Amino acid sequence: METLRKQLRAIDQKGYKAYKAIEGTYSFPAFTLAIDHVQGDPFAEPSKIRVIVPRAKTVLAAEWTNTTPRRIRCEDVVARRVHYELRQWPSRVRGSGKSGLVLIDAPGQKVLERTAVLIGDETITVCLSVGLPANGRRILAKEAESIFFEQIPAVIERAVYGLREGDIRPAVELADQQHTIRRYLHEHGLVAFVANGSILPRESGVSDKPLRQGAVPFQSPPELEVAIPVPHRTEPVKGMGIPKGITLIVGGGYHGKSTLLQALEHGVYDHISGDGREFVITDSRAVKIRAEDGRSVAHVDISPFIGMLPYGKETTRFSTENASGSTSQAASMIEMIEAGASAFLIDEDTSATNLFMRDARMQALIAKEAEPITPYIDKARQLFHDYGISTVLVVGGLGDYFEIADVVIKMEQYVPSDVTVEAKRIAANMPSGRKAEGGESFGHIRERIPRPESLNSQKGKKAKVTARGRHVIQYGQTDVLLYALEQLVDDSQTRAIAAALFHIERKGWLDGKKTVRQLLDAIEEQWDRHGLGSVSFRNGHPGELARPRRFELAAALNRLRTLRCSQ
Ligand code: ADP
Ligand code: MG
Incomplete structure (x- = not known):
């Protein structure tokens, strides 16, 4: 810790590049600080750091993370708390560019597996971005010191050490219930479930938050009502079950058809308590x-x-x-x-x-x-x-x-x-008078094999793969446009898709043998076994990633204008 302080003092007022010297790992009383990547100038993407907390000193006992959905939920709780505490810190924009910004990749209404917080058996890792402070391009070491020695310790103290069982329990219980409903759908031939009392409409077309005023809570028709027993409560959750097969949603214009369908689209993900869609659960495929x-x-x-x-x-x-x-x-x-x-x-x-x-x-x-x-x-x-x-x-x-x-x-x-x-x-x-034209069977689907040249990240002499917001991935010389993917719900998913495509290229997985389906399987297996961050091209801090579904990953691959298939 004192090494970092000394180093900072030594580079005070120097040119920005001197910040590179602080890359490394430092022991603090309450955590280990890893400064993985220092930005090149005050306007560049903020520097990447990790704060590693010994789990044994927190209330996060092993039982809270003994299933994958539970672990993801606990990580989500910690990420939200860190985000909240960071916002409590008086915002002082200190100097030029991104000076003084301290950010976590905060979750929204959905609970996604993400790299912002990683809970392992021994440690809790919080991944942050920090805009290292400067005046023009001159290092402001005092300001940097206050970030590392005051702000971050205070935020970690409250958000991680201050975590109580009462913060974790409700979130984990909700996760268990959502998971139970997902399994129930699977076992009972249902495509989706919408609980009575759910709030489906959103605040606006650009907000994922619930409509606060005048929302009519969902109520299942009696014919379609199912009661699903869930843990941590005595009453089953009741609501509408949509069976497998062909379902139509009809009705006059403006009577809520699209709103219901959109809720189903989003139900492939879990939502946080208070969202209104906690128990809107759709088959994740x-x-x-x-x-x-x-x-x-x-x-x-x-x-x-x-x-x-x-x-x-x-x-x-x-x-x-x-x-x-x-x-x-x-x-x-x-x-x-x-x-x-x-x-x-x-x-x-x-x-x-x-x-x-x-x-x-x-x-x-x-x-x-x-x-x-x-x-x-x-x-x-x-x-x-x-x-x-x-x-x-x-x-x-x-x-x-x-x-x-x-x-x-x-x-x-x-x-x-x-x-x-x-x-x-x-x-x-009232017979329609139509003749069916579809034949007996749907038709054969040929599995495609992408050719190696489909993914080319080279732009000039360097590889260039970046996500620009939620809907554009720059891949080498081409832009992949994802505006039509309504189930792509987080910018960090887009970054993860970009990273996955680059991973496929770098690993040589486009070998002229693997089908699209096999490539998707391989990425999912990589994520399951080695974590989301393992597909990242950074060392240490994995970047801000959230797990996308295989379908959005496939959709990005399919929209690559350089995609060529040999079968
Ligand atoms: P449709 O697709 O049938 O034309 P929409 O689903 O687009 O209708 O809904 C029309 C409007 O009604 C939207 O502004 C939507 O937010 C609102 N709305 C939908 N469902 C509800 C509800 N349960 N309570 C209140 N407003 C709703
Ligand atoms: Mg509509």
Whole structure:
């Protein structure tokens, strides 16, 4: 500790580069401080440090972290506390650029596995970013001293040593309950569960926080209500269970259809207490599918949905730099089957109409032979039968779907009701006159093998792989655009995806043999076994990472404009 103080005093007022001298590890009374990476100038990305606390001196007994979901929850609790305490510290912007900033990669409404706090058997590691203070480019050592010797010790004292069982218990119990519901879905043939009393609408289109005023709490229709026994409480959690198969969400405009579907999309992640979606739980392999014209597509067999295109363009190995609404959405579906999805969540609002419907009159006018598209209505059943993939589809205007639905949920003034029987009666009394065009089976999905040149991080003489915000990854010379991924929910997930792609390249995993599915498996196995930070390209501090699902990772790979596949 005194070494650090001495070093800081020795470089006071010197040029910024002299800060490099403080990289290293220091013992403090309450923790070990590792200064892993010092920024090059005051305006650059802040320096990376780790604070390593002996776990035995905290209340975090082993039982609190004896399962992976529990460990992740405890890490989340500590990260939120550190974030809170850092914010309590009077904000003094000291000097130029990022001088004086001390940050943790704070979680939002969701609980994700992240690298901000890592709880091991012996230690609790808190990863921080620090803007080392300077005046212009001149080192302000006194200010740096106050960060390392006052602020950080005080924050760690309160946030980590001040942790009480009463802070951990409710969070861990909620984690246990959410995990139990996830397992229950799996064992009882359900795709999703929405508890009674849940608050689904959000504060605004750009906020993940609950709508505070005038939110109508969710109430399950009696026909779909299930009661799920969960630990740490005597009453089961009651709410709506959406069974596997084909489910429609219908209702008038503005009656809450998309809000329900969005809650299901987000239910693949766990939410914190007070969010309103604590017990909105969706099969974690459910994927939102939407149209995304302009995206690139590489060698995808979209023939189950789209046959021969004009001028004989084949669709069994379909590639384009600029997909249309329908081809983009068809490609996304096939790619997500390849990645291992269990359900598709689809909203008419963001879909290509012609991929979803061809009504009787259009069938009469345009012969099947002249229409490359087989609409989803004629494939959804086969998709479920052949691949076990369920559909939850929001429709306002496509009543022909009544025929193929297993369950029809009507939203009216934000209140759901089960109208399956009525919808089936209507379908029987008013035949659509359509001919099914989908054939007996969905169609074969060819597993693609990406070629080695697909990932090229070189930009000029150096490798360049960076996430810019949530929706753009710069990979070498190309930008990967992720705006359409509604289940990508944290900027740190985007950084983790960038790191994973780079890992695949550097490890030579694109060897011309591994399929997309095998690559996804390999990354997930790496994360499971060696931790999220093991895919990072830093030493020590792993960077600000949160774990994405394999589907968002696959989606990024699929949107790489340099992707080429040999099969
Ligand atoms: P739809 O998709 O049926 O047209 P939306 O789901 O977009 O309707 O909802 C329309 C508006 O109603 C949105 O502003 C949404 O936030 C709000 N809303 C949805 N559900 C609720 C609810 N349960 N309580 C209060 N407001 C809600
Ligand atoms: Mg809508």
